[in-house]
Amino acid sequence: MNDRDTVVGLAASGRTPYVVGGLKHAAAQGAVTVSVACNRDTVVSRYADIPIEIPTGPEVLTGSTRLKGGTAEKMVCNMLSTASMVRVGKVYGNLMVDVRASNEKLVDRARRIVVEATGTDADTAAEALRAADGHAKTAIVMLLARCTAEEAARRLNLAHGDTRTAVGHP
Incomplete structure (x- = not known):
């Protein structure tokens, strides 16, 4: 673990000791730390x-954090993972394009996905996918940049995906 990592600690109550310990350890290693809790302060x-604090209030069944608290934390995790996918280049517009x-x-x-991203027809998309060895991102770059699969792969590499x-890219 290092300063390129991010550690997310989930504790519905906001006081779970092993989550605190995990966050302390991650911080000591230089990682960015995120906490998710269902209470304030x-x-x-x-x-x-x-x-990240989501005050969900008391559960209908006391002690059953899988209800409101667990659902709220799952939604936050979904948002964090979606934002991460966008950040690392696995999407184009609203499409998950890093598909092999x-x-x-x-x-x-x-x-x-290739049809929607490029506006091409299904046959052209299928041919581009064949040339791109089934990699949708490469096929999309091929069609939009009007280049070969090799050039599209080079462009993706230069663009960090x-x-x-x-x-x-020129």
Whole structure:
């Protein structure tokens, strides 16, 4: 663990000792720390660079944090993972484009993604996917930048996997 890592500690109560310990350890290693709790002014928040507090109020069944608290924390995790996917270039617009078509279901999904991202027809998308070895991001860059699969892969590499940037590369 180092300063390129981010550690998220979840504690519905906001005071779970092992979550506090995990955040302390992560911070000592230089990682960015995030806490998620379902109360205000929590202990775990004091140990996080980015505290997220969602005051959900008492559970219908006392002690059953899988209800409101667990649901709220799951929603925050979904938001964090979605933002992470955007940040690391796995999306283009509102499409999850980092798909490698390795089975029939994914081949169909990748073809539909390429069609939507580029405005091309299904046959052209399928051909681009074949040339891109089933990799949707490469096929999208090929079609939008009007280049070969090799050039699209080079562009994606230079753009650190970001499709939008790769399309704009000369």
